[in-house]
Amino acid sequence: MNADKKEIYGSSSGAVAESLQSVLELALKNQEPERTAKLLELLAGQLRAAPRRAGPTTPYLNTIPVEQQPAYPGDRDIERRIKSLMRWNAMAMVVKANSTTNVGGHISTYASAATLYEVAFNHFLRGQADHFPGDMVYFQGHAAPGIYARAFLEGRLDERHLQNFRQELAEGGGLSSYPHPYLMPEFWQFPTVSMGLGPILSLYQARFNRYLQARGLVNWKQEPKVWAFLGDGESDEPEALGAITLAVRENLDNIIWVINCNLQRLDGPVRGNGKIIQELEGLFRGAGWNVIKVIWGTDWDALFARDKSGLLLKRMEECVDGDYQKYCVEPGSYTRKHFFGKYPELLELVNHLTDAQIHKLLRGGHDARKVYAAYKAASEHKGQPTVILAKTVKGYGLGEAGEGKNISHQQKKMNEKELREFREHFKIPISDDVIAETPFYRPAPDSVENKYLLERRQALGGFLPARKVRPVVLDVPKSEFFAEFSKGSVTEASTTMAFVRLMTILLRHKGISKNIVPIIPDEARTFGLDALFKDIGIYSSKGQLYDPVDSESLLYYHEAKDGQMLEEGITEAGAMSSFIVAATSYATHGVPMIPFYIYYSMFGPQRVGDLFWLAGDIRAKGFLLGATSGRTTLNGEGLQHQDGHSLLLAGTVPTCLPYDPAFGFELAVIVADGLRRMYVEGEEIFYYLSLYNENYSMPPMPPGVEDGILKGLYKFKAGAEGKKVKAHIFGSGPIIQSALKAQEILAERYGVSADVWSATSYKLLRTDAIRCQRWNMLHPTQPAKKSYVENLLAKEQGAFVAVSDNVRTVPDQIAPWVPGGLFTLGTDGFGRSDTRARLRRFFEVDAESTVIATLYALSARGLVEPQLVEKAIKDLGVNPDKIQPQIV
Ligand SMILES: Cc1ncc(C[n+]2csc(CCOP(=O)(O)OP(=O)(O)O)c2C)c(N)n1
Numbered sequence: 001m002n003a004d005k006k007e008i009y010g011s012s013s014g015a016v017a018e019s020l021q022s023v024l025e026l027a028l029k030n031q032e033p034e035r036t037a038k039l040l041e042l043l044a045g046q047l048r049a050a051p052r053r054a055g056p057t058t059p060y061l062n063t064i065p066v067e068q069q070p071a072y073p074g075d076r077d078i079e080r081r082i083k084s085l086m087r088w089n090a091m092a093m094v095v096k097a098n099s100t101t102n103v104g105g106h107i108s109t110y111a112s113a114a115t116l117y118e119v120a121f122n123h124f125l126r127g128q129a130d131h132f133p134g135d136m137v138y139f140q141g142h143a144a145p146g147i148y149a150r151a152f153l154e155g156r157l158d159e160r161h162l163q164n165f166r167q168e169l170a171e172g173g174g175l176s177s178y179p180h181p182y183l184m185p186e187f188w189q190f191p192t193v194s195m196g197l198g199p200i201l202s203l204y205q206a207r208f209n210r211y212l213q214a215r216g217l218v219n220w221k222q223e224p225k226v227w228a229f230l231g232d233g234e235s236d237e238p239e240a241l242g243a244i245t246l247a248v249r250e251n252l253d254n255i256i257w258v259i260n261c262n263l264q265r266l267d268g269p270v271r272g273n274g275k276i277i278q279e280l281e282g283l284f285r286g287a288g289w290n291v292i293k294v295i296w297g298t299d300w301d302a303l304f305a306r307d308k309s310g311l312l313l314k315r316m317e318e319c320v321d322g323d324y325q326k327y328c329v330e331p332g333s334y335t336r337k338h339f340f341g342k343y344p345e346l347l348e349l350v351n352h353l354t355d356a357q358i359h360k361l362l363r364g365g366h367d368a369r370k371v372y373a374a375y376k377a378a379s380e381h382k383g384q385p386t387v388i389l390a391k392t393v394k395g396y397g398l399g400e401a402g403e404g405k406n407i408s409h410q411q412k413k414m415n416e417k418e419l420r421e422f423r424e425h426f427k428i429p430i431s432d433d434v435i436a437e438t439p440f441y442r443p444a445p446d447s448v449e450n451k452y453l454l455e456r457r458q459a460l461g462g463f464l465p466a467r468k469v470r471p472v473v474l475d476v477p478k479s480e481f482f483a484e485f486s487k488g489s490v491t492e493a494s495t496t497m498a499f500v501r502l503m504t505i506l507l508r509h510k511g512i513s514k515n516i517v518p519i520i521p522d523e524a525r526t527f528g529l530d531a532l533f534k535d536i537g538i539y540s541s542k543g544q545l546y547d548p549v550d551s552e553s554l555l556y557y558h559e560a561k562d563g564q565m566l567e568e569g570i571t572e573a574g575a576m577s578s579f580i581v582a583a584t585s586y587a588t589h590g591v592p593m594i595p596f597y598i599y600y601s602m603f604g605p606q607r608v609g610d611l612f613w614l615a616g617d618i619r620a621k622g623f624l625l626g627a628t629s630g631r632t633t634l635n636g637e638g639l640q641h642q643d644g645h646s647l648l649l650a651g652t653v654p655t656c657l658p659y660d661p662a663f664g665f666e667l668a669v670i671v672a673d674g675l676r677r678m679y680v681e682g683e684e685i686f687y688y689l690s691l692y693n694e695n696y697s698m699p700p701m702p703p704g705v706e707d708g709i710l711k712g713l714y715k716f717k718a719g720a721e722g723k724k725v726k727a728h729i730f731g732s733g734p735i736i737q738s739a740l741k742a743q744e745i746l747a748e749r750y751g752v753s754a755d756v757w758s759a760t761s762y763k764l765l766r767t768d769a770i771r772c773q774r775w776n777m778l779h780p781t782q783p784a785k786k787s788y789v790e791n792l793l794a795k796e797q798g799a800f801v802a803v804s805d806n807v808r809t810v811p812d813q814i815a816p817w818v819p820g821g822l823f824t825l826g827t828d829g830f831g832r833s834d835t836r837a838r839l840r841r842f843f844e845v846d847a848e849s850t851v852i853a854t855l856y857a858l859s860a861r862g863l864v865e866p867q868l869v870e871k872a873i874k875d876l877g878v879n880p881d882k883i884q885p886q887i888v
């Protein structure tokens with residue numbers, strides 16, 4: 001068969017293709033067009049009627065045939081012994097912890113994945129070196145005990161650590177349950193345990209590595225690979241598979257995914273009635289990935305070689321995962337009867353095997369030779385990302401204690417009999433008299449195992465995982481650089497416009513311009529960031545292969561190989577992943593990057609809250625800009641878009657500083673300080689800033705307010721002199737305009753002097769107040785400390801009111817420390833499509849409602865008569881019986 005035909009038909013269907021071809025040729029040669037047409041019609045009909053494989057799957061076989069399997073480069077015997085020790089220690093860690101506590105832990109995940117990890121550790125995963133950041137490995141969260149077990153054998157952890165697995169607060173410290181860089185900052189690099197997040201992050205990590213290269217920010221001797229180990233159950237998470245096409249579009253041959261297909265998740269089978277491996281293969285092949293299936297171990301090679309009829313494959317394809325799970329749990333006699341026994345020829349094929357041997361027929365993911373072949377092919381593959389689908393047994397080696405059982409995932413305890421069996425199976429040198437205590441086992445320093453283990457890691461460049469932060473200080477702009485913001489502007493602007501201006505000038509600052517990574521999910525035009533398209537370009541690994549429709553215009557859609565902006569398209573999860581990998585570049589690459597991720601605030605923590613949480617865990621640094629914020633400031637868009645709670649949600653992340661600036665100068669002060677804290681002082685924190693789209697004049701910065709802006713509250717405009725009654729209104733974001741207008745009305749019509757304060761961050765005020773309160777509680781006889789907010793307000797008279805375009809809980813955070821309490825107005829409830837004026841009246845955050853609230857707060861303290869409040873309600877045209885936006 002010639003090459004063309006081979007390409008069309010594939011080599012395996014070559015014979016069929018050849019005969020078809022010759023029949024056709026004969027018919028044409030004999031000039032029988034009618035018969036030819038009829039023949040073709042007949043064939044087409046038969047093809048249509050023939051059962052076809054669903055999706056682009058290949059037979060249920062190993063992708064790499066045994067003839068193409070490379071020789072195994074390591075000493076399989078020693079490696080097996082080392083792996084058995086890993087298995088033992090990982091299991092012992094969990095069993096020990098659960099013998100005296102109920103802290104939990106997982107045995108079965110690592111038990112099924114041990115070979116997948118060990119082959120990678122011994123032969124593939126490269127550690128960090130000069131001009132090489134190391135391979136970036138996303139370890140499956142529930143396999144953490146195995147990774148700790150390895151670190152223990154490597155001498156990086158000692159017995160005390162293992163003893164305190166999941167008991168981090170025990171004396172001397174312990175090990176975190178899962179990969180958490182926040183808790184073990186020198187060990188773990190990437191959090192993975194919230195399923196789906198590791199996979200999506202790994203894709204964006206691989207893409208970001210290319211971005212850094214394209215922009216000339218790194219200078220590697222060799223390109224790092226990103227490895228992600230995940231569970232088959234995990235692949236159900238939308239985040240896990242939702243971004244796989246990115247890797248194909250971007251030709252990310254620097255990523256390898258290893259999906260441990262143990263056919264089980266927590267409760268039961270992943271696809272009891274189907275085959276997860278085939279389903280995933282179809283998806284990945286369809287998306288354009290290089291797929292390598294590792295289904296059967298070496299033991300099966302001989303059976304396949306002897307099976308001339310193709311029945312063995314047929315039988316394998318007939319069985320569903322639920323059957324395969326059963327074959328692990330039942331004895332070999334069951335498999336003989338129900339699997340092989342279906343066809344007499346197959347029964348014959350295993351006549352020479354005992355039941356025990358049948359039971360031991362290995363799955364590919366437990367066979368180091370098959371796994372090595374897959375990893376080698378994956379590492380050498382060019383032009384496409386690779387996924388390895390490895391078939392394993394959940395809880396492998398646990399026997400009665402849980403191997404392949406539905407309860408396997410939850411198994412945390414083992415009795416003495418089960419421990420003995422485990423020891424026997426893996427030949428662990430632990431004697432009967434101590435086995436009940438499940439002691440940890442580390443081979444002697446001069447043992448072959450120990451030497452081999454260390455040599456392999458040395459050859460591959462050092463231990464993994466390891467998080468190493470090299471302090472790199474950036475030359476961040478000084479406050480003079482932001483002078484234009486302190487001057488204010490007569491022309492009206494929004495804080496979003498102020499941010500765009502700020503970004504534009506930062507992109508020209510020679511100390512940090514190249515470190516900035518602007519990130520947007522298809523909303524650049526909404527925020528006015530399209531102005532940057534032409535200047536800095538949108539990153540595309542392919543450059544721009546077309547002439548953009550707007551190429552004649554000044555701000556054309558400019559894609560470039562060294563583009564700086566990441567325009568992610570409509571994927572907040574993807575854009576947030578980009579933010580995270582850029583925000584951790586200081587640690588992963590030793591190249592601090594400054595991501596500014598700007599998006600519709602409603603689609604932030606509400607949409608991708610788990611990634612926000614992870615950003616804290618992973619010690620991200622950068623700026624998140626929740627734009628078009630404010631339940632009433634973003635008008636017209638209605639219930640799904642108008643956001644009045646992201647600020648609160650963002651504040652729940654312990655390392656996140658949420659700010660709600662009202663003016664351009666506040667924004668500049670906050671960003672300048674953020675740059676200093678994160679990129680000069682090295683603090684591992686990130687910022688969330690609410691940005692709004694309402695235009696108003698941006699005032700000049702009053703003197704001496706920087707400290708207050710950063711701490712969260714400062715007096716922006718004092719009330720009128722010479723009034724008898726005093727009040728204070730805290731406003732934030734554009735809603736400070738309600739406070740300022742209320743200030744005028746209160747002075748002009750009701751004889752009240754109200755100071756207007758800008759509350760830039762209630763969370764920060766609260767954290768500081770709690771810190772002092774707690775110190776006072778624990779040091780009761782020492783002079784009490786006073787928080788910033790208490791000191792600031794100590795001498796202020798009258799009533800205090802806060803008005804916000806967020807839910808009332810945002811200002812309520814500081815109520816306990818405001819003299820006499822705080823009356824708050826906010827936007828609790830669902831948004832509506834309407835004008836700003838009507839929305840603000842509806843939510844009671846307009847100037848009139850603020851006046852009423854202030855007078856009410858004053859009357860509650862006996863500082864004005866209730867009749868005055870009633871008068872104001874009438875004067876200002878507020879309906880006292882209008883509906884309450886808050887629902888339950
Ligand atoms: C987002 C999320 N949902 C639920 C869980 C709880 N959970 C932990 S492990 C697990 C099953 C994992 O199955 P699989 O991905 O197949 O991993 P295996 O342990 O089988 O390797 C579940 C549901 C989680 N960790 N994260």
Ligand SMILES: [Mg+2]
Pocket residue numbers: 231232233260261262263264265270394
């Ligand atoms: Mg699984």
